[in-house]
Amino acid sequence: MLPLEVMTRSMMPLAFIWFFATITFFWSERLSAESNSSFVLYPTELDAVVKFDGTKTRNGFESEEIEWQAGLRIAQMGYLLDPRIAWFLIDIEPLYTWTEVETDDTVEEYDGELFNYLLQTSLLQGTPGPFGLDLSAQKNTSLNTGSLGSRFDTDIESFAATLNWKNSAFPMSLSYEEKTLDEEFRSSLTNPVTERDELLKSWNLKGRSSKLSVHLTHDELDDRIISRNQDYELDRANISHHLLWGRNSQLDSNLNYSDRTGFNANERLTVSESARIQHLDNVHSRTSYHYQSTEQTIENTEHGGRFELHHRLYNNLNSMGYANLNKRESDDLEEDKWRVGLETRYTKNKLLGAHISAGVRASYQETDRVSTLGTIDVIDESQSVPFTGAILLEQRFIITSTIVVTDSDGITVYDENTDYTIIDLSGDLTQLQIVPGGRINSGDTILVSYDAEILPTQEFSTVFTNYHFTIDYDWVRLSHSDSKSDDKLIAGASESFLQNTRNTYTDLEFHFKPINIDTVIGAERRYTETGGFESTTYSFNQRFSWTPTARRGGQSINWSLNATQSFTEQDFLDTDLYRVDFIVNWQASRNLTIRPTISGWKRKDVGSAIAGGRKDDEFFTAGILAQWRYRKLDLDFKYNHDRREVTNSDNSDTTETNEDRLMITLRRRIL
Structure with missing residues (x-):
């Protein structure tokens, strides 16, 4: 197979699609027969594909959606003189789609013609010359028309060029991309047309040597819908430097800058320096400084410095003493912190056959905060979703109407009550609860942004303590950690605005392998105390393979x-949460793979945070995936049945949803 990327779709009239595909095929065959040493075409790839996707949903009402796709894919790759001098790729995929959507009230059919193409060429990239050039063009235009007057048109077109400077000391690349997006949507003949028309231009400059790295970008979006007017320009720069000297000593410098003007304007600057100096074989120090400035609705600046002294004894005992200063300023807040601490960690790989790890940490901090009781912007607070789906946000006095939750890339914005709910806790804390069946899953990393009321003027001290240990011996592993912070008021507002915390974690796991079955049985306890809020979670896990x-x-x-x-x-x-997953991977032969799965969970929430005091949620899914490969024929088969039942005790209402989905893909490689 050729190294092809997933391509977007474009539409042309159906007759022209098949005419163009046929002409391209015969043209490729003729050139292949006439290839010579200066112009070479690899064998043409020609695939035919048929896809079926059917879904039936029952949730008090019934709906059914069936979609058929049929088309061809033609790919041609070749080179001029030598692949390192001039290489090219042409990939074309015409498709025809037919969809029928049936509900209790209506039946609507959709017809669509799509045409995918990708053109790529690479010039002089493998030659010893100083420069190389990559060019690409891609177009996506589709038209789908419904029998009841609905219409969805989309047109995406992009062009890209990258110039590479193959300098051995400092290779660089300069790229430019222009991408247009034009969409029109109308749900029926009587509804207005919704439009989207955008042009995005991007410049990208990269360079790197053994010590210096430079990355500069400029993005410019032209939103050509006057009523929306979401035009913006975004400039970003990242410069980093790495210098080694002496014995195990180094200096690392980094600068990040971004400036966005127009829609959602903001400006950010981060500068950091870190120096590591090896004094003796077992003693080294690290000194660091960072500066961060963010300007959006308000301006925030932060300075911080830290000094660490590390000592190693007998390769088993590592100790560190440190001191750090931090100053934070915004329109409504000025906060100074200083902190000193000591950490020690002991590790032993073979102590009576066991791996031992243990550590103790303690520190003292003083905070002096001067506040005008305004608000503070919290941007992209990173949170990892636990198995229970309960996420405790870091700040107090959060204005819940300002909460925005996105994925780890900041692109997908999740919906309240669909993907998560907001719960007010004691101690003026806020918790997010992930909604089962939504787009957020346990183990995901999400970013949370919000506004919070600034705490009043205070001066207080904080004592932090922590101890932890892990014992790993063949078939059993035990770990435990306990962290505490204790605030004491020195001056200012009352102690009610202070917040003591404690986090305890204990994990016990057994691992053994009777009759070739990998078995893991574990139990854990998590305890969290923040101000007046307490939470305890017990989890039990069994895994068999x-x-x-x-x-x-x-x-x-x-x-x-x-x-x-x-x-x-x-x-x-x-x-209370219960979950079971059963998966079988069966390689029936070299050409046939079968993978049945059964999963289910049951959740019960009880408490005043739930309307009516109780909510029961059950979910069950079963499916099978089969893949068959025989010579030039590929067949993929997938079937899933999902069932979910939600019961709310406030109105004794039970909502049940059942969904069946069948997907079949048949692909035939003709050439």
Whole structure:
């Protein structure tokens, strides 16, 4: 197969699609027969594909959606003189789609013609010359018309060029991309047309040597819909420098700058310096400084410095003493902090056959805050979603109407009550609760932005303590950690605005392998105390995996079972959660793979944070995936059945949703 990327779709009239595909195919065949040493065409790839996708949903009402796709894919790759001198790729995929959507009230059919193409060429990239050039063009235009007057048109077109300077000391690349997006949507003949018309231009300059790295970008968006007017320009710069000297000593410098004007204007600057100096074989120090400035609705600046002294004894005992200063200023806040601390960590790989790790940390901090009781912007607070889906935000007195939750890239914006809910806790804290079945899953990293009321003027001290240990011996592992912070008022507003915290974590896990079954059984306890808020979670997990000896002919099978139970107790909400996942990977032959799956979970929430005091949520899914490869024929089969039932005790209402989905893809490689 050719190294092709996933391409967008474009539409042309159906007759022209097939005419163009046929002419391209015969043209490629003729040139292939006439290829010579100066102009070479690789064998043309020609695939035919048919896809079926059907979904039936029942949730008090019934709906059914069926979609068919049929088309060709033609790919031609070749070179002039030598692949390192001039290489090119042409990839074309005409498709025809037909869709029928049926509900209790209406039946609507959609017809669409799509045409995908990608053109790429690479010039002089593999030659010893100083420069190389990459060019590409891609177009996506589609038209879908419904029998009841609905219409969805989209047109995406992009051109890109990259010039590479192949300097051995400091290679650089300069790229330019221009991308246009034009969309029109109308749900019916009587509804108005919704439009989107944008032009995005991007410049990108990269350079790197053994010590210096430079990355500059300029993006310019022209929103050509006057009523929206979301035009912006964004300039970004990243410069980093790495210098080694002496014995294990180094200096690292980094600068990040971004300036966005127009829609959602903001400006950010971050500067950091870090120096590591090796004094003796077992003693080294690290000194660092950072500066950060953010200007959006208000201006925030922060300065920070830190000094660390490290000592190692017998390769097992590592100790560190440190001191740091931090100053933070905004339109409504001025805050100074200083902190000193000591940490020590002991590790032993073979102590009576066990791996031992233990550590103790303690520090003292004083905070002097001068506040005008305004608000503070919290931007992109990173949170990892636990198994229970309960996320405690860091700040107090959060203005919940300002909360915005996105994915880790900041692109997808999640919806309140669909993907998460907001719960007010004691101690003026705020918790996000992930909604089962939404777009956020346990283990995901999300970014949370919000405004919070600034705490009043205060001066207070904080004592931090922590101890932890881990014992890992063959078939058993035990770990425990306990962290505490204790605030004491020195001057200013009352102690009610202070917040003591404690976090305790204990984990016990057994791992053994009876009759070739990998078995892991574990239990853990998490305790969190923040101000007047307390939360305790007990989790039990069992994982079983069995892989018999592989047979001749490529046959193999793997069975996997995972069962988890979790119980959480909070002030206003108790949650019981059960989950089971069963997966089989069966390689029936070299050409046939079958993968059945069964999963389900049950969740019960009880407490005053739930309307009516109780909510029960159950979800079950079962499916099978089969893939068959025979010579030039590929067949993919996938079926899923999902069932979800939600019961709210406030109105004794039960909502049940059932969905069945069948997807079949048949691909035939003709050439």
